[in-house]
Amino acid sequence: KAGVTQTPRYLIKTRGQQVTLSCSPISGHRSVSWYQQTPGQGLQFLFEYFSETQRNKGNFPGRFSGRQFSNSRSEMNVSTLELGDSALYLCASSWGGGANYEQYFGPGTRLTVT
Amino acid sequence: AQKVTQAQTEISVVEKEDVTLDCVYETRDTTYYLFWYKQPPSGELVFLIRRNSFDEQNEISGRYSWNFQKSTSSFNFTITASQVVDSAVYFCALSEARGTGFQKLVFGTGTRLLVSP
Numbered sequence: 001k002a003g004v005t006q007t008p009r010y011l012i013k014t015r016g017q018q019v020t021l022s023c024s025p026i027s028g029h030r031s032v033s034w035y036q037q038t039p040g041q042g043l044q045f046l047f048e049y050f051s052e053t054q055r056n057k058g059n060f061p062g063r064f065s066g067r068q069f070s071n072s073r074s075e076m077n078v079s080t081l082e083l084g085d086s087a088l089y090l091c092a093s094s095w096g097g098g099a100n101y102e103q104y105f106g107p108g109t110r111l112t113v114t
Numbered sequence: 115a116q117k118v119t120q121a122q123t124e125i126s127v128v129e130k131e132d133v134t135l136d137c138v139y140e141t142r143d144t145t146y147y148l149f150w151y152k153q154p155p156s157g158e159l160v161f162l163i164r165r166n167s168f169d170e171q172n173e174i175s176g177r178y179s180w181n182f183q184k185s186t187s188s189f190n191f192t193i194t195a196s197q198v199v200d201s202a203v204y205f206c207a208l209s210e211a212r213g214t215g216f217q218k219l220v221f222g223t224g225t226r227l228l229v230s231p
Contacts, residue, residue, distance in 0.1 A: 033217050043205065043221040056218050088157060097217055099209040100147050100166060105159035 002027065004093050004106035012112045018079040021109045025072050025093030032074040033103060034066060037088040046089075049074055050097040078111075086113045116141045118208050120222035127196050128230055135191045135225045137206030143167075145211035148182065148189045149219065153203040165189060196229045203227070 005024045013019050025032050033056075034046040045058040049068035066076040072093070078085055088110050092103035117140040127133045139148065150162040163173060165182050173180045177194045193200055203226045207219040 031217050033219075035219075042223050043219075045218050045220070048217045050217075058218070090157075090159065092159070092219075094217060099211045099217065100164070101217065102149065102161050102164045103217065103219065104161060105151070107156065107158045110157075 004091055004104055006089075006091050006106040006109050008109060009107065010110050010112075012114065013081050014114055015081055015083060017081050018077060019081060019111060020075055020077045021089055021091075021111070023074045023076075023091030023093075023106060025074070025091075026104055029093035029095050029104070030072055031094045031097040031101070031103075032068055032072060033092045033094075034074070034076050035090045035092065036060075037090060037108070038086070043090075046076065048097075055097065081113045083113050085111065087111060116143075116146075116208050116210055116220045118206050118220055118222035120204075120206055120225050122225045123223070124226040124228065126228045126230065129198060130195050131229075132192060132194050133196050133227065133229075135193075135204050135206075135227070137189045137191065137222060139187050139189065139206070139208045141187075141208060141210055143210045147209045147211070149207040149209070150180065150189075150191050151205045151207060151221075153205060153224070155202070159205065162191075193227075196227075198229050198231055201227055201229045 033048040048056040068074045094101040151159040206222045
């Protein structure tokens with residue numbers, strides 16, 4: 001079974017631009033979550049989607065948004081990029097949407113904002 | 115509020131040594147789940163184990179073992195006879211069942227393990 005895939009793997013953007021990151025979950029998985037990883041803040045939860053609905057959101061500004069499609073693929077968007085948005089963005093999928101299900105992570109997209 | 119503390123920032127050992135990574139958690143919920151993940155230099159988080167709050171049995175998987183103690187709110191991870199391939203950052207994480215009960219992992223800050231030959 002193929003794992004979680006994320007595209008692109010690396011991205012360089014300029015302040016003020018916007019960016020869209022893509023995540024394809026493991027086949028059959030219905031829940032997709034996004035996390036931001038930075039040296040200063042560590043791993044932080046962004047949001048979670050299940051059956052195209054955002055069910056949980058972390059403490060991030062409205063510039064961070066996402067969506068999930070009917071095939072469970074997900075995208076996250078960051079508008080008006082700031083230098084502090086430079087991070088590794090990790091997508092995770094799980095079969096079920098409950099707190100007990102283990103999440104499987106993709107390789108991440110490394111975003112650099114200059 | 116939920117919180118996970120990994121007090122060890124970095125541990126260095128020589129191959130074949132045993133090493134224990136500490137994890138202390140805080141939660142008000144009676145039903146919760148604890149996880150360990152490994153992050154090698156490639157960046158991808160690799161799932162290692164899940165434990166629910168009602169199961170305090172220790173678990174062993176090959177060279178890996180986990181000790182869950184609710185009395186001390188700890189979920190420690192031991193690698194026996196460490197190998198160079200064990201070098202990575204290890205994260206402990208907590209997920210609560212109350213509230214929305216949905217997927218949200220709260221991670222510790224991670225422990226970087228360096229195993230030298």
